[in-house]
Amino acid sequence: MALIDSRPAYRQRLSDHFQKSAAFDPITSVSSVRDFKNILGRNKYDVVLCGLKPAQEAVQILLNELQSRSIATKIVLLAPLDQKKSIFQGLCFGATAFMPEQLPLPIMEQKLSFHMQDNYWLNPELARLMLRYFSGRGLQAPEALHILSDTEINLLEMVSEGACQRRVAEEQKAESRHIKTLVRGIFQKLHSTHRQKIN
Template identity: 25%
Template sequence: MKLERYSLAIIEDRQVILDSLLEFFDSSKSFELVLTAHSAENFMDMWKEQRIDLLLCDIGLPGKSGIETAWYVKRKSASTQVVMYTVFEDKDAIFQALCAGASGYLLKNTPLPQLEERLLEVLNGGSVMSPHVARMVIGHFNPFLDKEDTAEVERLTPREIEIVAMLQNGDSYKQVAEKFFISVDTVKFHIRNIYGKLQINSRAELINKYKHPK
């Protein structure tokens, strides 16, 4: 019996990197590569009605950026997971990608077998970030956090960091639940864990303590 594989799309403008990904995923037992493109516009033209379980997308694309693409994909197909795959380590870009609906942010120096494992983790309900990326997201909240506050934030899981990012962005518990396909009660459970790890008691305290300075 042949196991069904997840459908994967890739947007990557550098041919040498795309070729490497094509060669690797061509022999994958977990993924079927259904669409590749060199730009967001090219991808949007080609993507009709076919199911895409996960999009692996560069940020620094010609034309529309990967962040704009994430917004587009999540609004066309909320169930499609988007993982940013890039050399960029800019904390503002990372934060914007998470707010756009990306479920992960991985650097291009991630070994391909590990990349595949991380993508499967996303499809099983997880959220992934390279360790260095997670630290940069923490820096986006407030670059002037003292060592004690930074240590508190570093205890958060990638999913909890995403939830904090959405709360910072003004999203409601219902919007968080809809993004992650979980119940509002589950969101509240995550938030209780976040409050415990950060030693705070309310959303207002979270925003005031960890907000990014204007």
């Protein structure tokens, strides 16, 4: 695991907690994206926790570099919930999840363990942002929404209206595992579509 955040006290709090868990050993803790890149070398990390305090442009560069090295790396943004625009930009550039930075650490650990098993999650606000992005308002392309399947669009619409993934599975008469696969696929399409857009 790697921790990147410019606030020493907050970073130390995270490091102290996760060092107690065998699932996240060893811990690399740095204050900036530049410092992390200096020690990155050929090292690989199963999960990188990154606060939004470092410059947004530097975070985007880091996300691209990590994703190009290993698609298995999970990159999780830690941010205040009111920074919706920056959070979504980070997700577009390759972050695989985000969590509120003040989330209780035991819950944060549970969610990270869940995410490391290749599980992804959505909330109503994120689902709405994804629908807006793929509708063409984000991509400026009339065919953009067709990147998603009808099933994926329906899933996002249901979540945007407040349905949890379990309820989506019940209404679509699908296994929970299938819904998880759909959500993961939506994130992958978001990443690949955004890379094509900026290249």
